[in-house]
Amino acid sequence: MDYHGNMVHLAIAETLKRLPHFRTLSDDVIAQVSACCRLRSYQAAETVFMEGQAAKSFFVVRAGGVRLYRLSATGREQVLNNLRPGQSFAEAALFNFGFFPASCAATGSPTELVEVLGQPFMELFKTDETIAAAMVGSLCQRLSVLIERLDELSTVSAGARLARHLLKLPIEGTTPPLELKLPLAKKDLAAHLSITPETLSRLFGRWRDRGLMETAGSTLRIFDVNTLEAIADGDGA
Amino acid sequence: MDYHGNMVHLAIAETLKRLPHFRTLSDDVIAQVSACCRLRSYQAAETVFMEGQAAKSFFVVRAGGVRLYRLSATGREQVLNNLRPGQSFAEAALFNFGFFPASCAATGSPTELVEVLGQPFMELFKTDETIAAAMVGSLCQRLSVLIERLDELSTVSAGARLARHLLKLPIEGTTPPLELKLPLAKKDLAAHLSITPETLSRLFGRWRDRGLMETAGSTLRIFDVNTLEAIADGDGA
DNA sequence: CGGTGCGTTGACATTTCTCAACTGTTGTGG
């Protein structure tokens, strides 16, 4: 393998190692997987694949982003998912369907994808059982997270969802002015919780007025954890 | 293997073959997997496992049902999921965590579970690559279904969700009195769509008044598919 | 300095839920 190819595959390995599916694999195996991959570049709005095409690969977003969508009978575009760096997609197409069940276009420019070629990868998959175990493990985990979020979303109020989220965050300090830093911009946090930024802001405002906490930019100081936990359990609003 | 054991393993194979994870496997492989399993019976409310226990197996519901739940710090029980026959659970515990991240209790009586023993199963998993491929495929598929539902839930109105659901159902007839049968009781359909039975009833009522459809028990006759599609696309309410 | 985008706040609209009453059906025990 020439010098250039080596660099490319190192870059690919770098991306793969960050992927939940492969995070637990040894460097050696990662290198083998990298050898099954190609690096591809797209401009914004460029098509990666179309619904119905034969699926011979799956993909990992390295930079930029992609949109998965389907065209309805009436020509309307229904967006299924927007993917960002570090996420993989179309595994199901490769392992299950044999064709892409949706279309895919780049959203950012430049968008760089790692294309994991199905044929050599499946060889490796059959040979090295650690890959299969790692993928099954990571898929199961994502699945349980999603299931939890799904019924949380339909069962639990916005306030309780926010409270639960906060209580999962890493906390600094042990005595009542507990301090924590939001890892996301508030608008992204809102999106994650499936609420509007306005509602998020109002929840914080309400809790601030009640003396429950204090907000300073992206750091919160929590005075009353017990009440917050009660809210997380759906008791108060 | 004695006659009785044989019967049991046939029954187990029966259950496994219906499982999405294993649906695509050959009878031969299914039989091998069955050999890794035991059949277990529980009474309603009986505990299957507790949060934190070492996970040496995963399970498939054969009859009855189970509830997965977690106990919050305050002792409140938070239900994560209710599982019915044909569903598997705790794969993640086995493949990922090594312990159960939630507790599990039977809800029906009698509840029969197939326990897939981790140790022999993992052996098989490493030996026979078709198992790994089948599991990855089925997990990916469930994942994409869930992702779709998740953002549908936060993006799309109750009416649109119902319309989408109806349009996915098998339809009888091709010319405008399109007829379809609801496979679930209306209250279960409502739960599936994360709405209340009342809202469901009102949606049907509204559409009936608009001349869009006709309801007779669990069969619907749809007169205007175009409008229904428009509603599914979020255009009208 | 002006622009752009996040966060906040207010007023208002809307969707959906909750509670309650009523109907119709089904299944059961007398």
Added chain:
DNA sequence: CCACAACAGTTGAGAAATGTCAACGCACCG
């Protein structure tokens, strides 16, 4: 076979939660 309980489904009235639209301050960046 009937009466009655139990439950799914429907309908109405009102309340609550959340979204929408609009305005504004404020920080950051060219």
